[in-house]
Amino acid sequence: MKSGNDDNRRKFLRVSAIAGAGVVLAACEKKAIISAENDSKPEEKGGEVTATEDLMREHGVLRRALLVYSAAVTKLRSNPSLVPPDALQKTAKLFRAFGEEYHEKKLEEAYIFPAVRKAGGEAATYPDILVAQHNRGREITDYIVA
Numbered sequence: 001m002k003s004g005n006d007d008n009r010r011k012f013l014r015v016s017a018i019a020g021a022g023v024v025l026a027a028c029e030k031k032a033i034i035s036a037e038n039d040s041k042p043e044e045k046g047g048e049v050t051a052t053e054d055l056m057r058e059h060g061v062l063r064r065a066l067l068v069y070s071a072a073v074t075k076l077r078s079n080p081s082l083v084p085p086d087a088l089q090k091t092a093k094l095f096r097a098f099g100e101e102y103h104e105k106k107l108e109e110a111y112i113f114p115a116v117r118k119a120g121g122e123a124a125t126y127p128d129i130l131v132a133q134h135n136r137g138r139e140i141t142d143y144i145v146a
Ligand SMILES: [Fe+2]
Pocket: 059, 103, 108
C-alpha cells in the first residue's frame, strides 16, 4: 500500500529529475551523450548516460542498500546471529560514502534542491522534507557504523 508520502516522494523525484537535469549536467561537467549524429547507444560508448538516467541509477544503488537494511531488520528480530555485522557495516559505509557524501550532499542538496525550490510550486516544499530525511538517515548510518 502506498502512502501519501510515497506519492509525494515520487512526484518530487519526477520533478527534481527534470528540473535538476540541466543543473546536474553543468555541475558535474558531464556531457550529454545521445546525439542525433551517433547511432550507437550510450552504453556501447563506455557507459555514459544522461543526467536523469544517472540520478535514477544512483537511486537504484541506494535502494539496494535499503533492501539490505530491511532484510537485516527481520533477521535481527528473529535471530541476530543470522546477520553478519560486517555486511551491515559495509552497507552503511557504502551508504555514507556514496549515498550521503556524494549523492545527497554534492548533487541533491547542492544543485537539485535549490533548483527545485527556485522553480516554486508544490514541489518547492519537498526539499526541506528530504533534507530532514537525509539528516535522519545520517544519524542511522552513524549508529550502524558504530
Ligand atoms: Fe536521491
